[in-house]
Amino acid sequence: MTCEAEQPGRLRPLRRTEVLSRSLHTIEHTGSAYTVEVDTTRDWQARLYRDGEGHAVADMPATFPVPGGKIEVDSSLYGVTRVHLVLDSGEERRLAPVAGTAEHLRAALARRYPRVSRAIGVAAILVLVVNLVTAVPTALEFLTRIPKVAAHFGTFTSPLALPGWLNLALLFAGVLAAVERVLTLRKNRVLDIETMWASL
Template identity: 60%
Template sequence: MLRPVGLHQVLTRTVHTITVPDPAGGAAVWAVETRTTEDHEARLYRDGQRTGTAEMPATFTVPGGRIEVDAGFYGVTRVHLVTPDGRERRLAPAPGTLEYRRAVLTRDHPRVSRGIAVTAVVILLVNLVLAVPEGLELLTSAPQVAERFGTFTSPVDLPGWLGWTLTASGVVAAVERAVTWRHNRVVDAETIWTAL
């Protein structure tokens, strides 16, 4: 039985739903649940009853097409109904989920929503700029690389508290981008390593 998403689960559980007509003339509500605290799998529900489980990336056959699901380190990256003619419809976040709460904020307070989105991009870009010299220093500290190319010392020396603050804010910014389905190869490059 599919239970509603509780406030204590908003960072660990997602549910997305879609209503699909069935061949008998009625309609069924299909839901996909993922949990970040468990195995990398998706669960499919029809009208609240579980009908299947699959490892991600997952594909579930439903009347009228298939539901494709995938997730990364920061959340769901794909949850779409794909019809036989190739059209796609993204499933809607269920009430109670972080994605749903973020969508409500966007609807009710568009200026605040835009401000949060811009802040997330700025944080990720700052982290990216600061990560490049530190990454080069780490790379050139390997003996094989140092012998061939020499070593590099980063000109950026952040105090420990600032480094941790930037890391934590980067994680929050990445989650913000994930729940609003925004992605850019440059902006989100700093978070790619966590998905490997």
């Protein structure tokens, strides 16, 4: 969605208590510092600041025109999934997370401990794949309980009967895995289906 006429005030410094709820990304472009803010405690809007001053506000997915291109922002229930400067030439540059944000801390971990970072990334993928495999039969069973669907396609009983504690553990692990993927701005169409299921 394109930006609205409303403009945010001056950019506030990031507080430690906001690390899990406020996302800030920045980039230098045409002699100015552009910063995108997404604060999930207020709303699901994106705010653009130019050299610290409020510039524009837009609903997600947001598009902010800037000299020579535009800044595109999108998010999910787990955080910001896209924050890129797209130049008129077609070149894309990802905005960098501001120091102190969860995204910046995750990037710092990757730089200091690359093996640990890779292990966390692989674990997140495995969790989402397991959740996807277990969610599909459950979703099919749920759908075939709808009378109109059952009348046309019959009923389906999931072969997986997981105990409640395991379902809860998988759901919790799935949320953590989804957050990990968002913090590193990784996106996959198949895995995104699982994160949408986990958010229901």
